[in-house]
Amino acid sequence: MSQEVLVVEDEPPMQARLLRILGSVGCAEHSVFCAATIAQAKTLASEHTFAAALIDLGLPDGNGIDLIGWLHSNNPTLPILVVSAWSIEEKIVDALRAGASGYLLKERDDLEIAMSLRTLSKGGVPIDPFIARQILGLLNEATKCSSGLLPGGAKPATGAPLSNREQSILLHVAQGMSNRKIADALGLSRWTIDTHIRHIYSKLSVNSRTQAVRAAHLHCLFR
């Protein structure tokens, strides 16, 4: 990684840790820009063109999810990673829906985080059973809604939120299988699995008009 990376994290030890891990995966210290607040992050974002952003959720001057939304709307192609402690599932899913393309779990070992970063840099996408479960839960509610509660029995414009393949991948993840094992089980390449998961995440996010419609549809149905 030679491009510039934005790290938004208010706790100095964690900031240092992230810097160290980024360094271990080949990200030079001078290309990592750290911000402790949303304001700083926005300033940095307006001055630089980042290749990736790592955002902590609990920030002193606001919610990291808002920042993710802001960054995503400014640059929809920017890979954004949520950095969250103790896998607060709803928060992570919210962040994915705001436009994040992946997440890092603070409580994991450096090794695991480095592994995730490496995977990410190669175009891989992180996913855990609890995230899969959350998305499947949303999907179930959405299909329940679309089959019964939509006015006039109209089919939602986007059809089923997830394809059968995507659903089956999520089900495998929820059972605890790793991406490699899923790839073996489904006879797909790991790269294909990652693409599917990226699609799933992008279907959750609100970065285009159609997706906004779908998200609103999902949203109205979750509540």
Added chain:
Amino acid sequence: MLVSLIALFVAAIAPARAASALPNEHVEAARSTWDSASPPDSGWVDVTLPDDWTTRWPRFDGVVWYRITWDIAKPQSSVGLFMEYLNMAGVIQMNDAEIARDKSLVEPLSRMWNTPRYFSIPAQLLRDGKNVLLIRVSGLASYGPGLGPVHIGAPDDMRAAFENELAVRRDWQISTMAVIASLSLFFLMLWLIRRKEIAYGWYSAQQFAWLNGNWNLIATSTWPFATTDMFEVANTASFLLFCGCYTMFVLRVCGQRWPRREVLMWVLLAIGSMALFLTPHDLVGQVRALFTSTMTIYSIVPNVMLVYFGIRSARLDLYVLAAVGFINMAALVHDTLVFTGVLDSNIYYSQYSAVAVAVGAAAVLAWNFTRNLRRVESFNTELQQSVEEARQELGTSLEREHLLQLAHVRLNERINLMHELHDGIGGMLVGNIAALEQAPDYVPSREALNMLRSLREDLRLILDTSSARNHGENSLTKLLAPLQHRMTKLFEAHDIEADWSVGNLDNIALTPPQNLDLLRILQEGLTNILKHSRAKHVRVKLSSDSQGLLMEIADDGIGMSADSEKEFGVGMHSMQARATRLGAKLTIDSSKGTTLVRLLVPHAVHEHEVFAQSS
């Protein structure tokens, strides 16, 4: 209704027609035989109209000719002839020209006794000077034979008087009979549909009897009877029947039952009716008069009962009936006095009061009927209300129960979490603190880090399992998923091939703390492999059979080595402790390049499964 009744009543008594004085008017009568075709030459006596010939010729059945003569000077316009009645059938001739002839002039006689007539006699038929009106009357001594008043005058006046008479004698009767017939039919239907309402049935029967009796007033032949005697006797029998039914109606509508007296009454009425039908011709008149007067007096009785029970009942509907009964009673008393000659009058009120009774009683019955309907309707409404209330109550109590259950579940969850923290992190913290207190001043950071890491591992396990439980996933298979996923990724990062085989664990019923202990043992075992074994392959297998749950962790590492013995020992110790708490058997077998950790949790099978397999 009452107002129109009174109006008709007044109309009936109003026409007090002054006998029009005709010049040289002369009325005479003479007896003749059934088959006489022309008036007799002799035997003429002067009479005044109305005339009942039995006052002159008692017991005479046959034909009497009436001759009315008067003078007209040069007739130029037609005259009106209005006859109130003749009893029973007759022929009318004006100046030798026949102007009317009834259908049957011999038995069975046409019944024209209640039929007023009007004729307009043209001037051509009239003579200058003496004019003769001949009326041949066939009659029977028993039934008041004779000729009613005859009026001759201006056609318009006569027609008006005739129409008035017709209205009172026939139209009024027909219309009241129609009204009563429909009421009677209506209540008959009600009774047929609802036999419990016995008063409706008696009301209907009473009105049918009344209609039968009143048929006499409008019938113009003896049909369906062969003789006048039979017709008249049947008419009187109807009156008896009416009195009986009326009594029954009064008793039932007042809620009374007098079984013995009722039977006695019906027996007497039956005997009376039979006596009537057996009466010989000569006595029919007297017997009928006797029965009629007796029954008129008797019919005061049910009216008195109506008044008596009505007043005592304290019910508005019966008060109304009592008032009607009182009117009827007064009418009957009046009629009895007229009949016996105590009162000087020829007007009988009971035929009008009977209508009042019929209508009043019908109104009361209908009122009762609708009141019952209203009661049913309001009952329905009340029922609906109470159902709604019950539903709401049920809803509230269900909601309360649900909240209670929810609170219970939350409490359990909290207790579980407390236990999990206490058994895991709590114990570790205490152990670590004790270890650090006993340790020399300098603790290698690696050791401290390991302590903290194991704390973190346990916390992660607790968080994962409680998160899964929040999704309603309590099965071991679901709880295993996060651990399996994380460990597999770690093994992959260390180039260790991990092979998981999780069988059907649906029949495994462990409590949440037991599940967690199992996962802890698994995590500990896998962590040991990751840290110390240098293995290339790991196999994790979970399965269940009748013995219980079997968990096997196998690796192809170096097994227990000297440098890892200390840490490994600590891990082993905590695994053993957890296995003991589970009531499980933990064995570690390390030989031939394979280390096998085996955990058997017995009695973890559903009870019913055990029974099924043992039986």
